[in-house]
Structure formats: C-alpha cells, structure tokens
Amino acid sequence: MPEKAPFYITTAISYPNGVPHIGHAYEAIATDAIARFMRLDGYDVYFLTGTDEHGQKMQQTAAKLGLTARQLRDQNVPAFEKMVQAMGCSNDDFIHTTEERHYRASEELWRRMEKNGDIYLDKYAGWYSVRDEAYYAEDETHLNEHKVRLASKTGTPVEWVEEESYFFKLSAYQDKLLKLYADVPDFVLPKERLNEVASFVKGGLKDLSLSRTTFDWGIPVPGNPKHIMYVWVDALTNYITGVGFPDDSSEQFKRYWPAALHVIGKDIVRFHAVYWPAFLMSAGVAVPKRIFSHGFLFNRGEKMSKSVGNVVDPFTLAETFGVDQLRYFFMREVPFGQDGNYSYEAIANRINADLANDLGNLAQRSLSMVAKAFGGVLPEPGAFTAEDQTILAAADAMMDVAREHMKTQQLHHVLNAVWSVVADANRYFASEEPWAKAKTDPQRQGTILYVTAEVIRQVAILAQPFMPTSSGKFLDLLAVSADERGFEALAAGKRLPHGRQLPAPQGVFPRYVEPEADPNAAPEPKAEKPKKQKKQPKEPKPPTEPA
RNA sequence: GGCGGGGUAGCUCAGCUGGUUAGAGCGGCGGAAUCAUAAUCCGUAGGUCGGUGGUUCGAGUCCACUCCUCGCUACCA
Numbered sequence: 112m113p114e115k116a117p118f119y120i121t122t123a124i125s126y127p128n129g130v131p132h133i134g135h136a137y138e139a140i141a142t143d144a145i146a147r148f149m150r151l152d153g154y155d156v157y158f159l160t161g162t163d164e165h166g167q168k169m170q171q172t173a174a175k176l177g178l179t180a181r182q183l184r185d186q187n188v189p190a191f192e193k194m195v196q197a198m199g200c201s202n203d204d205f206i207h208t209t210e211e212r213h214y215r216a217s218e219e220l221w222r223r224m225e226k227n228g229d230i231y232l233d234k235y236a237g238w239y240s241v242r243d244e245a246y247y248a249e250d251e252t253h254l255n256e257h258k259v260r261l262a263s264k265t266g267t268p269v270e271w272v273e274e275e276s277y278f279f280k281l282s283a284y285q286d287k288l289l290k291l292y293a294d295v296p297d298f299v300l301p302k303e304r305l306n307e308v309a310s311f312v313k314g315g316l317k318d319l320s321l322s323r324t325t326f327d328w329g330i331p332v333p334g335n336p337k338h339i340m341y342v343w344v345d346a347l348t349n350y351i352t353g354v355g356f357p358d359d360s361s362e363q364f365k366r367y368w369p370a371a372l373h374v375i376g377k378d379i380v381r382f383h384a385v386y387w388p389a390f391l392m393s394a395g396v397a398v399p400k401r402i403f404s405h406g407f408l409f410n411r412g413e414k415m416s417k418s419v420g421n422v423v424d425p426f427t428l429a430e431t432f433g434v435d436q437l438r439y440f441f442m443r444e445v446p447f448g449q450d451g452n453y454s455y456e457a458i459a460n461r462i463n464a465d466l467a468n469d470l471g472n473l474a475q476r477s478l479s480m481v482a483k484a485f486g487g488v489l490p491e492p493g494a495f496t497a498e499d500q501t502i503l504a505a506a507d508a509m510m511d512v513a514r515e516h517m518k519t520q521q522l523h524h525v526l527n528a529v530w531s532v533v534a535d536a537n538r539y540f541a542s543e544e545p546w547a548k549a550k551t552d553p554q555r556q557g558t559i560l561y562v563t564a565e566v567i568r569q570v571a572i573l574a575q576p577f578m579p580t581s582s583g584k585f586l587d588l589l590a591v592s593a594d595e596r597g598f599e600a601l602a603a604g605k606r607l608p609h610g611r612q613l614p615a616p617q618g619v620f621p622r623y624v625e626p627e628a629d630p631n632a633a634p635e636p637k638a639e640k641p642k643k644q645k646k647q648p649k650e651p652k653p654p655t656e657p658a
Numbered sequence: 659g660g661c662g663g664g665g666u667a668g669c670u671c672a673g674c675u676g677g678u679u680a681g682a683g684c685g686g687c688g689g690a691a692u693c694a695u696a697a698u699c700c701g702u703a704g705g706u707c708g709g710u711g712g713u714u715c716g717a718g719u720c721c722a723c724u725c726c727u728c729g730c731u732a733c734c735a
Contacts, residue, residue, distance in 0.1 A: 126735060168735060235733085246733075281732095303663065307730045310661060320733055342735070381732070444670085450728090452670080460684070468697050476694030483693085527683095534683095537698060546693035618695055 115155035119367035120146050123375045123383075124163040124206065124349050127187040128172040131194040133453075134376065136425035137408055140438045141447060141522060142374040143200040147576035148517055148525075150201075152598045157367045159353040161206030162191050165329040166342035180328040184209060197426055199434045199579055206353050208330075208345055217340060217348045218333045219357035223394035224279065225333075235276035235320045238262070238269035246272075277322040277338060284389040285316045291388055297401060299384045300519060301448040304377060304404045308384045319386065347387045351396065359396070369397040372520070377404040403520050406450035408441075428458075432623060435578035436462040442577050443530070447522040459623045466581075469533050470570065471620035473540060477563040478588055478616035480556075484549055489564060489590075490557030491609040499562045502539045505532050506569040510601040513573055522577075529573050536566045564589055565607045572601055584619045 122142045125135050139160060146158040164184045173183035192205055206213065224230050237246040240262045247262045252269050254260050262269050292298055292309045299305035322338035323329075329339035348356075350373065355364040375383050380402070388398040410423060429437050440458045443465065445451025481489060495503070509532055516524040540563055548556035571585035575596065586596055590611040599605075 128735090163735085166735065171734090237733095303729080306662065311730070311732075314661090314731075317732070341733075343733085346735085377729085379735080381730090382735090385732085446671090457670090457684095463695095463697095464684075467695060472695055472697045474694095476697080478694095480693055538700095540693090541691080541699040544691085544693085546691095549693085620695080622695055622697085 115153060117157070117366050117371075118146075118149045118154040119157045119159070119354060119370040120149070120372045121158070121350050121353070121370060121374065122160040123373070123379060124161040124208065124346060125191050126166070126168070127162045127164060127184065127191055128169050130187070131191050131425060133408055133410075133423050133425050133428070135191070136194060136198050136428075137441055137445075138374060138376065138405060139195050139198050139200050140441055141405060143198070143202070144438065144442055144522055144576045145372065145374070145517070145520060147201055147579060148513075151572075151575060151596075152514070152517075155366075156203075157354065158200075158202045159204050159206060159350070160195055160200065160202045161204075161349060161353070162188050162208065163342070163346040163349070164188065164207055164209045165339075165345050167323070167326050167328070170326050170328040181209075194425055197429055197434065199438065201579075204353055206349050208349055210352075213345075213349060213352045214330055216352035216356045217330045217345050220348050220351070220390065220394050220396075221340065221344065222333055223396075224390060227393050227395070229280040229283065229393040230277050230321060231280070233276065233278050234273045235278075236271070236273040239272040240267045240269045275324060275338075276320045277332060277335075278318040279321045279390070279393070281316045281319045281386070281389055284392060285312055287392055288312050288316075288385060288388060291398065295400075297519070299380065299402045299404065301404065304380050305384070308380055311381065312385060316385075343382050343386060344390065347382065347390065350387075350399070356396075370399040371401065373399055373402045374520075375402060375404055377406060380404045403448070405448060406445070408445070409450060409452050410454065431455075432458055432462060433581075433620075435581040436466060436620070436623070439466060439526070439578055442522050443526040445523065447520055455625075459625065462620070463622050465530055465533075466620040467622040469530065469537060470567075471618060473533065473537055473563070474567050474585060474588065475616055475618055477540065477545070477560055477567070478613065480545060481560050481564070481613060482616055484553065484556060485560070487613045487615070489607065489609045489611050489613055490561055492558040492561040493554050495558070495562070498539060498543065499558065502532075502535055502566060503562060505535050506566045507601075507603065509569060509573055510598060525573075526577060529570055532566065533570055536563060536570075539563070539566075561607070561609060568607045569601055572596055572598065581619050584617075588614060588616055588619075590614070 120142060122138050125131065142158065142160070146156050150156045165180075169183060170180045173180045176183065178186070188207065195202060195205065221230070235246075238249065238252045238260065239246050247269055252260050252262055260269050261267060289309065289312055292305060292312075296302075296305075299308060319341070321341045321344060322332050323341065324337055324339070327339055329342060330345050332338035332340055350370055351364075351368060354367040354370075355361040356368075358364060359368075373383055383402045391398050425437075432440070437458070440453070440461050441451070444453070444457065444461055481487060492499075509529055512528040513525045516522075516528065540559070543559045545556045545559040545563075548559065567585060568589050568591060571582045571589070571591075574585075575582040583596075589607060590613050591600075591607070
C-alpha cells in the first residue's frame with residue numbers, strides 16, 4: 112500500500128471572550144469539509160482547531176464580569192469545544208493556548224527568533240488614547256481649538272506614552288515576503304487577498320512590537336517575565352504546537368509541518384500572510400503552504416449584532432435544520448472565499464429544493480420501487496442504452512471535477528458539480544419512466560433503477576465530506592459497506608454490485624416545514640429588513656472573526 | 659486621499675483572450691405526469707448588461723470620464 116501523503120489543515124483558533132457564533136461555526140464546517148474530502152481521497156490528514164485564550168481582551172472582559180481571565184476562559188471554552196462537535200467536525204485535536212505544550216512551543220519560537228537577531232528591546236512610543244485603549248500614529252491625531260490632541264478617528268484625547276517593548280525586525284523581511292508571494296502565487300487564496308497583502312508589504316514594513324507590560328494574561332517572554340508576548344505570537348504558534356513543536360525532530364512534526372492549509376477569516380489575513388511567515392523564517396521553520404481566507408456571513412445582508420437583534424446561535428440553527436443540512440447550505444450557497452448571506456428562508460429553500468426534493472426524493476422513489484418490484488434486491492442491469500451511458504458518464508466525471516475544484520478550495524463548485532448530476536438524474540428518471548415499465552418491460556425497469564442507484568451511490572460518496580451522516584445513510588440504503596466508501600470507490604470501472612439485499616428505504620432528508628406562526632416559537636423575526644446594509648459610519652472597532 | 663474589486667432578469671450570480679436572437683439556479687406563471695418526501699419533468703420570464711462619450715465592420719466584454727458600492731491602507735484581536 113503506497114504511503115499516504117500528509118495533509119495538515121487548521122482553522123484559526125477562536126477567541127473565547129464570548130460565545131461561539133455563526134462565523135466560528137462556518138469556518139469549522141468549511142475546514143472540516145476539506146479535511147474529510149482529503150481523507151476520503153487518500154491523504155493522511157491531520158486537522159487542528161482550538162481556542163486562543165490569552166490577551167488583553169480576555170483580561171478586560173473578565174474584569175468587567177468580575178472574573179479572572181482564567182475563570183472566564185474556563186467558563187467560555189467548553190462551548191467552543193461543543194460547537195465544533197455539534198457541527199460534526201472531525202478534528203484530530205483541539206488546542207488551547209493555555210496548555211503547557213503551547214507555552215513551551217511559544218517560548219522556543221521566541222528564543223529562536225531572538226537567537227537569529229530579530230528581537231530587540233526598545234521603547235514603544237506613541238499617542239495613546241486611554242478611552243480607546245489604543246495607540247495612534249501622529250498623523251492619526253490632530254490638535255483641536257484648545258490645543259488638545261485628539262485621535263482623529265474617535266475624537267478622544269491622546270497622550271504621549273512610552274512603554275518598554277520587545278520588537279521584531281519585521282522590516283528585514285519585506286523582500287523575503289515579497290519573494291514568497293512571487294514564488295508561491297497561491298500562497299494566499301483568494302487571489303485578491305494576496306494582492307492586498309502584497310501591496311501592504313510593498314508599502315514598507317515597520318518593526319513589530321512583540322511584547323506588552325500592561326497586562327499579564329499571556330505567555331511571559333523567556334528571560335524577562337515582566338513582558339508578556341504579543342498575543343499574535345502566542346496565537347499563531349498554535350499551528351506548530353499542534354504538531355509537536357518545539358520537538359521538531361519528532362515524527363509528527365516532520366510529517367505534518369509545513370501545514371498544507373490554514374483556513375482563516377479575511378480579517379486576519381495580514382497576521383497569517385505577513386507576520387506568521389516572517390516569524391517562521393526568522394526561527395528557521397518552514398512556512399505553511401497555503402492560507403485560505405473565507406468571507407463573512409451576513410444575516411439578511413446585515414452584520415450580526417445584538418442591537419439589530421439578529422444574532423443567530425449555531426447550535427439553534429443545527430437543531431432547527433439539521434447539522435448536515437446546515438453544512439450543506441453554507442458550503443453550497445456561499446462561494447468559498449466570498450461573503451455570504453443567510454436567512455431562515457434561504458436555508459429552508461435551499462435544503463428543501465436540493466436535499467429533500469432533488470436528492471432525497473429521487474432516492475426514495477427509486478429505492479421504494481426496488482423494494483416493491485424487486486423485493487429489495489438491487490436488480491442486475493441489462494445492456495445500457497445511450498441514455499444510461501450518458502447519465503453514468505456524467506456521474507463518473509464528477510470525481511475529477513471535484514478534485515480540480517478542491518485544489519483551490521472551491522467548495523461550492525464541488526457541490527455545484529455534484530448537484531448538477533443530481534438534476535441530470537432526475538431528468539433521466541422522469542424521461543425513462545421506470546414506473547411505466549413495471550408491466551411492459553421489468554428487465555428495463557430494473558436497469559433504470561440500477562443506473563439510478565449507481566448515480567446515487569456516487570453522489571453520496573462525494574457528498575460525505577459535506578454531509579457525513581446523511582451521506583452515510585444513503586450508502587447504508589444501498590448496502591455499500593464501510594470499506595467501499597472512499598473516493599477510490601469512484602475509480603473507473605467501480606460499480607454498485609447488483610444482487611444485494613437492500614434495507615427498507617427510509618427518507619434521509621425530511622422536508623423542512625416552517626413551524627406555524629407563533630410569536631414565541633417562530634425562529635425568524637418577521638420584521639422587514641432592508642436588503643442592503645445602510646451606509647453607516649465605520650465603527651472604530653469592527654467586529655471580527657476569531658483570532 | 660492612495661491602491662484594488664464590484665455594479666448583468668424579482669432574488670443570488672455566470673458570462674475566458676470583443677462577434678449570430680445576453681445565460682444558470684431560485685421565485686413567479688402555464689402545462690405534463692402520478693413511481694416518490696404535494697416531490698419530479700416540460701415550457702415561459704422579453705433585463706436601457708450603473709450613466710455618458712469614444713475605439714471598432716461589431717462591445718456587458720476595450721478606452722476616457724462619471725455615479726454608486728465593497729475591501730486594503732499595521733501593532734484590540
């Protein structure tokens with residue numbers, strides 16, 4: 112048996128200063144779909160997700176609640192672990208940045224960067240707004256009529272503050288990073304994101320403040336525990352901690368690093384495409400192969416926010432529609448890499464049309480005919496007609512198309528290709544009219560049913576990464592054994608064996624029916640919402656994805 | 659302000675290097691069928707391709723200008 116190629120894939124780690132939201136779930140689902148796809152395609156996949164538990168914001172949020180940072184962490188983190196499970200994720204590990212192994216990894220990465228001469232102690236100075244808790248550059252401030260200096264963006268007063276800080280010589284990595292982007296044109300996908308990053312880097316890089324002395328919830332700097340590592344050093348390091356760093360001679364590390372893919376939100380592209388490779392280059396560790404930036408999800412065109420009252424809990428969505436249905440919706444409806452919209456109607460429409468009607472009903476009508484007319488034994492097909500061959504050829508072509516799209520993580524295109532065959536199969540079934548053949552030509556009826564079952568088999572195998580449980584049910588209905596469900600079962604010449612006794616057909620995707628209007632139970636607020644987000648002044652602190 | 663994307667049927671979007679009557683899905687409408695989860699199939703939708711002016715035998719598809727919109731423009735993550 113040939114050696115499996117390794118494929119290390121990660122989500123960003125979530126920042127648990129609140130509860131998991133739909134953005135966290137989306138990223139987990141998408142990453143899981145890719146991980147499952149690659150596994151089924153014969154790769155040795157290692158899939159890591161986790162939580163980023165340090166930082167000033169955790170400490171602040173905790174303080175507001177009268178808790179310690181550690182207590183807040185203990186309170187919030189379990190929900191993230193549960194969420195990943197509830198979304199059906201197949202992660203091999205779940206990392207917490209408060210774990211001992213992660214301290215060791217972060218400290219070692221720091222030491223290596225320091226040893227390479229890229230870390231130096233200096234003063235961080237700038238115009239600091241106490242109210243915004245943020246530094247501003249000189250040109251981001253102005254003097255008002257009373258000669259008081261204000262942050263231009265927020266209008267809050269600023270004062271000159273100097274703070275001792277370690278710095279990373281990011282400026283020394285400008286050319287190396289630009290070379291990386293040139294040498295690996297798919298280093299960041301979608302391409303627009305790489306362009307943005309490249310133009311940022313071309314604009315010149317300043318050294319990066321790498322430590323803080325103003326709070327203590329984090330990893331102390333080796334040799335100078337007054338300083339806490341800048342949380343991004345800590346956070347990014349999770350990716351190598353997860354495969355055994357600092358033991359970089361371990362089998363695990365050698366096997367899986369560099370990562371094949373970091374899946375992240377578009378708001379943190381810079382940290383992953385600029386800082387992270389620079390840190391790694393400095394420490395003499397290989398850089399990841401690819402970073403994929405997904406978009407944001409909007410509820411009816413609006414950013415989720417408490418004031419709008421459209422905060423949607425991923426657990427509730429999964430309970431309402433089913434995990435697999437929810438996964439399918441996000442993977443099919445949202446072009447991966449772009450922003451997307453969702454609403455209860457959109458989800459219901461999509462899963463009813465594609466899952467209940469097109470696929471579920473096709474399976475039900477064909478398999479119940481097998482049960483009725485053939486005693487549940489999949490009939491042996493006769494000679495294939497041109498029509499049979501056409502639909503079979505369409506099914507046989509799916510795998511290559513899917514692999515091609517998966518090379519660039521075009522998940523929605525994978526599903527488009529599969530569901531285009533589902534539509535073909537429905538047309539085939541309708542025009543062949545197997546129900547009319549029961550009396551006139553049972554042999555032909557059997558062939559039509561066999562062909563339909565074979566197409567469903569292929570569809571179900573390819574749908575597994577997206578809807579693991581439901582796809583498994585279809586394969587159960589076809590009596591496909593566990594070792595016949597990998598993508599190698601879609602290789603040329605592989606066909607559903609006839610003559611097997613099939614279990615009694617059961618619906619896999621029930622139609623979603625909106626609960627009767629009940630103001631208390633109705634999941635969807637019926638208030639009219641504008642289609643597009645109204646233009647609003649930019650908030651000083653835009654809501655973000657997990658760090 | 660600078661750089662980079664977008665503005666195409668009611669909705670979500672395809673339309674590569676310019677070339678016959680501008681496409682898909684969903685929705686809507688009409689019809690067929692009745693094996694099936696009232697699911698499926700067939701037909702239909704006449705949209706100034708943001709606006710104006712150009713280049714060309716010919717332009718959503720190239721150029722200029724213009725309107726609108728989104729993203730990036732570093733140290734909260």
